[in-house]
Amino acid sequence: MTETRRLSLIGLAALLALVAVGAGPYVLDTYSVNVLTRSLLYAAVALTVDLLWGYLGILTFGQSVFFAIGAYAAGLVFTHLDFSTSTAFLALGLAVFGALFVAAVVGWLAFWHGASALYASVITLVLPIVATQVLYSGGTFTGSSSGLSGFMSFDISMEGWFWLAGGFLVAVTTLAFIVVNSDAGRLLVAVRENEQRCKYLGLDTSRLKILVYLACAVIGALAGYIYAGYAMVVAPELAGFVFGTELVIWTALGGRGTLLGPVFGALIVDYESAQLSGDYPFVWQLIIGTVFVLVIVAFPRGLLPVFVDVPRRLIAMVRKRPAAPGVPVSLSTLDASETQGEGPGDGPALAVEHVTKRFGSLTVLDGIDFSARAGELVSLVGPNGAGKTTLMRCIADGAERTAGTIIVNGQDIGRRPPEHCVALGVGRKFQMANVFDTLTVAQCLQIARTRHARPSLWRRASGLALPEATMHVLATTGLDRQLSTPAHLLSHGMKQALELSMVLALEPRVLLLDEPTAGLTKTERMQIGGILTDLTTRQGLCILLVEHDLDFVREISSRVIVLHQGRIVLDGSVEEVVQSELVKQVYAGSGHAGIAHQAQGEPA
Numbered sequence: 001m002t003e004t005r006r007l008s009l010i011g012l013a014a015l016l017a018l019v020a021v022g023a024g025p026y027v028l029d030t031y032s033v034n035v036l037t038r039s040l041l042y043a044a045v046a047l048t049v050d051l052l053w054g055y056l057g058i059l060t061f062g063q064s065v066f067f068a069i070g071a072y073a074a075g076l077v078f079t080h081l082d083f084s085t086s087t088a089f090l091a092l093g094l095a096v097f098g099a100l101f102v103a104a105v106v107g108w109l110a111f112w113h114g115a116s117a118l119y120a121s122v123i124t125l126v127l128p129i130v131a132t133q134v135l136y137s138g139g140t141f142t143g144s145s146s147g148l149s150g151f152m153s154f155d156i157s158m159e160g161w162f163w164l165a166g167g168f169l170v171a172v173t174t175l176a177f178i179v180v181n182s183d184a185g186r187l188l189v190a191v192r193e194n195e196q197r198c199k200y201l202g203l204d205t206s207r208l209k210i211l212v213y214l215a216c217a218v219i220g221a222l223a224g225y226i227y228a229g230y231a232m233v234v235a236p237e238l239a240g241f242v243f244g245t246e247l248v249i250w251t252a253l254g255g256r257g258t259l260l261g262p263v264f265g266a267l268i269v270d271y272e273s274a275q276l277s278g279d280y281p282f283v284w285q286l287i288i289g290t291v292f293v294l295v296i297v298a299f300p301r302g303l304l305p306v307f308v309d310v311p312r313r314l315i316a317m318v319r320k321r322p323a324a325p326g327v328p329v330s331l332s333t334l335d336a337s338e339t340q341g342e343g344p345g346d347g348p349a350l351a352v353e354h355v356t357k358r359f360g361s362l363t364v365l366d367g368i369d370f371s372a373r374a375g376e377l378v379s380l381v382g383p384n385g386a387g388k389t390t391l392m393r394c395i396a397d398g399a400e401r402t403a404g405t406i407i408v409n410g411q412d413i414g415r416r417p418p419e420h421c422v423a424l425g426v427g428r429k430f431q432m433a434n435v436f437d438t439l440t441v442a443q444c445l446q447i448a449r450t451r452h453a454r455p456s457l458w459r460r461a462s463g464l465a466l467p468e469a470t471m472h473v474l475a476t477t478g479l480d481r482q483l484s485t486p487a488h489l490l491s492h493g494m495k496q497a498l499e500l501s502m503v504l505a506l507e508p509r510v511l512l513l514d515e516p517t518a519g520l521t522k523t524e525r526m527q528i529g530g531i532l533t534d535l536t537t538r539q540g541l542c543i544l545l546v547e548h549d550l551d552f553v554r555e556i557s558s559r560v561i562v563l564h565q566g567r568i569v570l571d572g573s574v575e576e577v578v579q580s581e582l583v584k585q586v587y588a589g590s591g592h593a594g595i596a597h598q599a600q601g602e603p604a
């Protein structure tokens with residue numbers, strides 16, 4: 001399907017939804033129109049819970065607070081300053097800026113560098129409790145536990161409020177649908193799936209989370225503002241933990257990560273709750289709770305995925321092949337002039353000076369000193385626990401080391417986080433293949449190019465230009481024929497190759513590879529060896545390689561550094577290392593006789 005056709009279909013669906021909203025007051029009774037107006041606004045807030053939880057992986061109980069900020073901005077202004085056109089705009093401004101201010105403070109606290117998802121959830125859990133207490137203690141200003149009522153509002157009919165609430169919901173849902181399905185929206189899934197990989201691809205995930213959180217806060221506040229105008233009553237319960245949790249329940253019930261699921265979940269459950277609370281005032285909550293438990297036990301992904309998956313599987317069975325996820329992407333090679341060619345000049349590409357790393361009283365690295373030039377492949381070998389991976393971590397993340405200096409391309413990395421080290425030219429491949437499992441090969445590569453090619457907020461690109469080094473890996477390993485394959489279906493070797501391609505797509509000048517051949521077949525090892533040699537000799541990359549396969553090290557290294565108990569015991573040519581008595585003792589002493597055996601011509 002072409003992009004134009006896809007966007008036209010979304011537009012058509014939005015138009016049909018607007019027609020349904022327009023027809024609502026003519027086919028529904030007055031009671032239903034009244035209740036559904038509230039449900040439509042609640043559904044818009046449930047949508048923000050889905051964006052944060054379903055797409056970004058942040059379980060939040062605090063979205064009720066932003067709804068209440070919008071509602072109270074209107075309630076307070078219309079109560080204390082009377083209603084007029086100017087006070088209506090004042091209240092709207094207060095709603096938006098109040099929500100932005102609170103979201104900025106909470107977002108900064110919840111998503112600062114290094115904060116875990118649990119930490120963010122706890123903060124959003126505390127938020128409604130604090131907000132409710134503030135409203136309770138506001139005396140006559142906030143109306144305390146009774147809230148505010150009896151204020152004047154917009155002169156709009158009940159049908160008008162229904163259309164306004166419905167139009168608002170259709171607008172935010174359509175917008176959210178377009179954004180989450182765009183190239184930029186895919187970043188949300190990438191962060192949810194593997195935030196660490198995102199950071200090491202140079203993406204500022206904290207900033208992305210805060211931006212989405214701010215947008216969700218504004219949507220919640222606007223819904224609250226409309227609610228106050230229509231209901232003409234606001235109460236502390238709007239900011240409460242119970243409402244915040246209900247939003248999460250509606251999202252889970254409808255199907256998180258689907259947008260439409262939470263919208264319908266909120267509409268149906270809120271509307272039915274209103275009906276049941278009238279018909280069965282003492283047991284309605286028990287009925288709703290029981291249904292929720294049954295649905296979640298039977299359909300852990302919620303209801304919408306069930307309705308969507310069944311027809312999708314039937315179509316796939318008829319076609320006798322699964323539908324390929326995402327649009328087909330065609331690859332092209334970036335022109336050499338378009339790639340970042342900045343090297344370190346005459347100096348070393350990487351300089352490690354007196355680097356020390358301690359975990360409490362345990363010193364894992366002790367005064368490491370070495371440098372490496374562009375075009376050099378330096379292998380880091382040593383027994384298990386020598387500190388090789390820790391040294392890689394210190395080079396790729398400025399916050400890791402305890403002391404010492406690391407200079408990349410002539411620039412001190414200081415205490416910079418991984419995403420900033422990427423900008424200096426560091427690319428890190430992890431020991432275990434670290435990719436985005438639910439995304440396709442092409443989508444993983446698109447995410448890796450985000451730093452260089454800003455993704456669209458509404459379109460999905462059908463072409464992807466990659467640096468020559470990445471194209472070389474894709475062609476050599478055959479990954480270029482599997483662009484539509486989800487990463488979790490790839491073999492171990494292909495996943496390793498994909499991660500290497502992603503790191504090379506960053507156009508690094510210093511490439512850190514932690515056991516890239518672990519678990520690979522002999523053929524795959526030879527392929528990777530050829531690629532690494534090519535990267536150093538032809539592309540001029542500086543590669544630091546951690547490797548246990550000493551045959552492999554011998555074949556491709558320009559230099560070998562031997563680490564033992566956190567210190568460099570030898571830094572020399574392959575032959576020097578192989579001949580070294582000290583190195584033989586290091587390996588023999590630790591039970592790893594690899595180098596010692598090889599020096600005597602025996603297989604490792």
Ligand SMILES: Nc1ncnc2c1ncn2[C@@H]1O[C@H](COP(=O)(O)OP(=O)(O)OP(=O)(O)O)[C@@H](O)[C@H]1O
Pocket residue numbers: 359362364382383384385386387388389390391
């Ligand atoms: N987070 C941590 N807390 C405490 N000790 C740690 C931590 N991470 C690593 N270590 C210790 O640091 C030492 C070096 O670990 P590291 O993983 O760097 O070794 P390595 O040379 O890469 O080993 P291998 O070849 O087995 O991967 C080990 O003794 C390890 O137990």
